[in-house]
Amino acid sequence: MSSIALGTPPSEDSRRDAIHVAILPVKTYGLPAGTKVRISDRYSEPMEVERAEDYEEFDGVTDPFDNSQGTYAWMLVCPDLISNVRHDWELSQTLAEDKGGSDPMCKRC
Helix, strand or coil, rough: CCCCCCCCCCCCCCCCCCCCCCCCEEECCCCCCCCEEEEEEECCCEEEEEECCCCCCEEEEEEECCCCCCCCEEEEEHHHHHCCCCCCCCCCCHHHHHCCCCCCCCCCC
């Protein structure tokens, strides 16, 4: 098992690896990519965030790879706020077999 912890620098002998990061869809109202944010409205869907004024207290970072500065973005949640990470997904299309085809594989894949 990897001992990688985001927010801490890698050691001299660290090697490349892959990790899970908890993400939330949030309303950013155009904040730049990589902005440290805190959740300002936990009850809206999606949650609203604002720029963190005190960098010691923030809930996450806006997607550092999204330069669109749109109304919505992914927020990478601070690792110390998460106690368990899991994958959660739904099938986004009807399988070929469900459409009456004989091949159960997705034709787009």
